[in-house]
Every structure is written in structure tokens, then in C-alpha cells.
Amino acid sequence: MIEKRCVIYCRVSTEKETQEQSIVRQQEELEKLATELSYDCVGIYTDRQSGYDMDREGLLSMLDRIQDGSVDAVFIQDETRLGRGNARVAILHVIAKSETTVITNHSNGTIELNEMDSMLLEILAIVEEYQRKLHNAKIRRGMKRAVDKGYDPSKNLRNIDQALGRERLELPIEEIVSLRNKGLTYEEIANVLNGLGHAVSKATVHRRYKEFLALER
Secondary structure: OOOEEEEEEEEEOOOOHHHHHHHHHHHHHHHHHHHHOOEEEEEEEEEEOOOOOOOOHHHHHHHHHHHOOOOOEEEEOOHHHOOOHHHHHHHHHHHHHOOOEEEEOOOOEEOOOOHHHHHHHHHHHHHHHHHHHHHHHHHHHHHHHHHHOOOOHHHHOOOHHHOOOOOOOOOOHHHHHHHHHOOOOHHHHHHHHHHOOOOOOHHHHHHHHHHHHHHHO
């Protein structure tokens, strides 16, 4: 039988003594629920901050923990413990992206979202997917235009076989200049370099190009 692993997240709004008792109670109840549902608790994270605040040490540590895929579920007292307002939806979206189940003591099982929350999460997922598609399309377009103008990345960029997935701190200024001279915009040059493994923005390309021109004077 595959062992199910979970983490527990508890939150109260202040550090008052009554709130401290609440966070202890949350933890005890969630540990009991995890045992009843046959989960092995591998981490407990707590915060004493407002649910509108995203900068919470316990929350951020919990999100880091679930990103590696070693956790099957997050146990919370109820969805407001994750956050309030827009912060709550954003956090639920991050957890959903990691394919981690959210289990609440309130529902004694998987979290039950209202229709509006479900719709918002679906919209966020769709928007992110189209952002990725748009980004990839811009890279392909920039690369095609560069190649059409005579740019050969296999000859002009070193370590082409290691480019994908590898971040480089140094940029090939000679290629930036070459592509600029071929009429490509700074954004198109950035897209070409990003497609070859250089994490660079059009602003950085523009700055490096201007620095080059200044040195050439």
C-alpha cells in the first residue's frame, strides 16, 4: 500500500493568548483527522498573521514543501486559514498547480469550493496556459525572423548543445549587435536569446546594446 503524505497548516490572526490556544487546537484536530484518513504527517506549519498578508513564513515554507511533489495533501481547519480575499484564491491556485489535495477539518475531507472560486481558479489556469503559449510563439517568431535574415545560431552561439534549460549570466553581445544590425527589435532579440537558454528581457538587451555603442565611440 502506497503511503499518503501530508502537511498541516494552521493560522491565527494575532499573537494573543486566546489565539495561541486556537492554533494549538487546530493542530491537534488536524493531526487527528490526518490519522483517521491514513495520512502520514511530514510537516506542520503555523503563522500568526493576517490572512490578507501573503508574506508569511509558515505559508511560504509550506508552499515550498509541496512543490517537490513529495506531499499528497495539505490539511487546514478551513479555507480561510490559507488566506482572506484575493490572497486565498491565489494560494489555492498555487496549491492546485502542484496537484496537491486540500483537506479541511470543516468538511472532514477535500475542500469544497463555491462556484465563484471554482470559476476563478479555472480562469487563472486557462490564462497561464495561454501566457505560456504566447511566450513560446513569440520565441518561435523571433527565431524565424532572425534565421530569415541570415542568422545561424549553430555558428554564432557557443555551447548551443547546452543552451536549452541552462541559465547564463553572460550575454553574447556580438550576437545582440549582429541581430540588431539585421533589423530585429530588442524584444525579438530577447526572444531569440531566451529560446537559446539566455534568461534575458528586452530591457536588458537594450541596455547592453547601448553600453556597447557607448564603448565603441
